Amino acid sequence: MKALVTVHYKQGILDPQGKAVQNALKSLGITGVSEARVGRHIVLQFPESKKSEAEEQTKNACEKILANPVIEDYEYELVENDQ
Amino acid sequence: MKFGVVVFPGANCDHDAYHVVKHVLSESVVYLWHKEHDLQEVDVVILPGGFSYGDYLRSGAIARFSPIMHEVNKFAKDGGLVLGICNGFQVLTEADLLPGALIPNTSTRFECKTVALRVENTDTPYTEKYAVNDILRMPIAHGEGRYHADQATLDLLEENEQVIFRYVNTKGEPTTEANPNGSLNNIAGICNDQRNVLGMMPHPERACEPVLGLSDGLSLFQSLVNQQVVKV
Numbered sequence: 001m002k003a004l005v006t007v008h009y010k011q012g013i014l015d016p017q018g019k020a021v022q023n024a025l026k027s028l029g030i031t032g033v034s035e036a037r038v039g040r041h042i043v044l045q046f047p048e049s050k051k052s053e054a055e056e057q058t059k060n061a062c063e064k065i066l067a068n069p070v071i072e073d074y075e076y077e078l079v080e081n082d083q
Numbered sequence: 084m085k086f087g088v089v090v091f092p093g094a095n096c097d098h099d100a101y102h103v104v105k106h107v108l109s110e111s112v113v114y115l116w117h118k119e120h121d122l123q124e125v126d127v128v129i130l131p132g133g134f135s136y137g138d139y140l141r142s143g144a145i146a147r148f149s150p151i152m153h154e155v156n157k158f159a160k161d162g163g164l165v166l167g168i169c170n171g172f173q174v175l176t177e178a179d180l181l182p183g184a185l186i187p188n189t190s191t192r193f194e195c196k197t198v199a200l201r202v203e204n205t206d207t208p209y210t211e212k213y214a215v216n217d218i219l220r221m222p223i224a225h226g227e228g229r230y231h232a233d234q235a236t237l238d239l240l241e242e243n244e245q246v247i248f249r250y251v252n253t254k255g256e257p258t259t260e261a262n263p264n265g266s267l268n269n270i271a272g273i274c275n276d277q278r279n280v281l282g283m284m285p286h287p288e289r290a291c292e293p294v295l296g297l298s299d300g301l302s303l304f305q306s307l308v309n310q311q312v313v314k315v
Contacts, residue, residue: 013231016190020191068184
C-alpha cells in the first residue's frame with residue numbers, strides 16, 4: 001500500500017513558480033493553458049499496513065507536517081504498490 | 084542578561100547573532116544545540132537565520148520538530164523572550180508561535196540587499212529604544228520571505244498593533260516598489276499577542292556595527308538588554 005500525496009497552495013495565493021511555468025509554456029507555443037500551479041508530490045510507502053491504517057497515518061502526516069494549513073491544501077490517494 | 088542562540092543543522096547566522104551579543108553588547112551568550120532539551124536558564128532565545136534542515140519540505144517545517152523547540156515553545160508560552168530572524172521567523176510561524184506563513188518571494192528570486200524598514204510600534208521589549216516611524220536600514224537575504232496570512236488574521240494583527248516593522252521607501256511610505264518579496268501589507272516583522280515573541284525577515288544582527296556600514300539593528304538588541312528579566 002502506498003499513499004500518493006499532493007500539496008499545493010490554496011487558491012488565491014499567488015504562485016510565482018506556476019506563473020513562470022505558464023510563461024515558459026506560452027513561449028513554447030503551448031498557448032491553451034490559462035493557469036499553471038506548481039505543488040509537491042510525496043509518496044509514502046506502507047508495506048505492512050491495512051488501507052484504513054495507512055489512510056489514518058497519511059491524514060495525520062498531512063495535517064502535522066506535509067502541508068501547512070495556513071497556505072496549503074492537500075489531497076491523497078491510497079493505491080496498491082503494483083498500481 | 085543571558086542570551087541563547089539555537090543552532091539547527093543548516094543555520095548560518097548563528098555566529099553573527101552570538102558575535103553581536105558577546106562582542107558588541109558584552110552580554111552573556113551560549114549556543115543551544117537543536118538536540119538539547121536544556122535552555123540553560125537563558126533570558127532571551129534567538130532563532131537565527133540560515134537554512135535549517137536545508138529548507139526541506141518548507142522553510143522551518145522540519146526545524147520546528149527539533150527537540151529544543153519543545154523547550155522554546157514552552158518558554159515562549161510562559162512569556163520568555165524569543166526572537167526569530169529570517170529562517171528563525173519561518174520556524175516561529177511553522178511552530179504556531181506566530182500567525183501566518185512565509186512563502187516564496189513574488190520575484191521567484193533570492194533577494195539579497197539592504198532595505199528600509201519603518202518602526203510601527205515601540206511598545207515591545209524589542210523596539211523600546213526606537214521611535215515610531217523611525218526608518219531603519221537593514222539587510223535582507225531570503226528566497227521565502229513573503230508574509231502571508233488570511234484576511235481575518237491580517238486585520239487582527241493590524242488592530243492589535245502586532246506589525247512591528249514594515250518595508251518602506253526612503254520617504255517612509257509602504258509602497259509596492261519598496262516591498263522586496265510581496266509580503267501582504269508590506270509586513271517585515273510581527274510579534275505575538277503577548278509581545279514576547281518577535282519574528283522578522285531582515286537581519287538586525289548584521290546591522291550592529293558602523294564598520295559594517297549599518298548599525299540600525301543595535302537598538303533592537305539594546306532594547307532587549309534593557310528588559311527587567313522575568314525568569315520563566
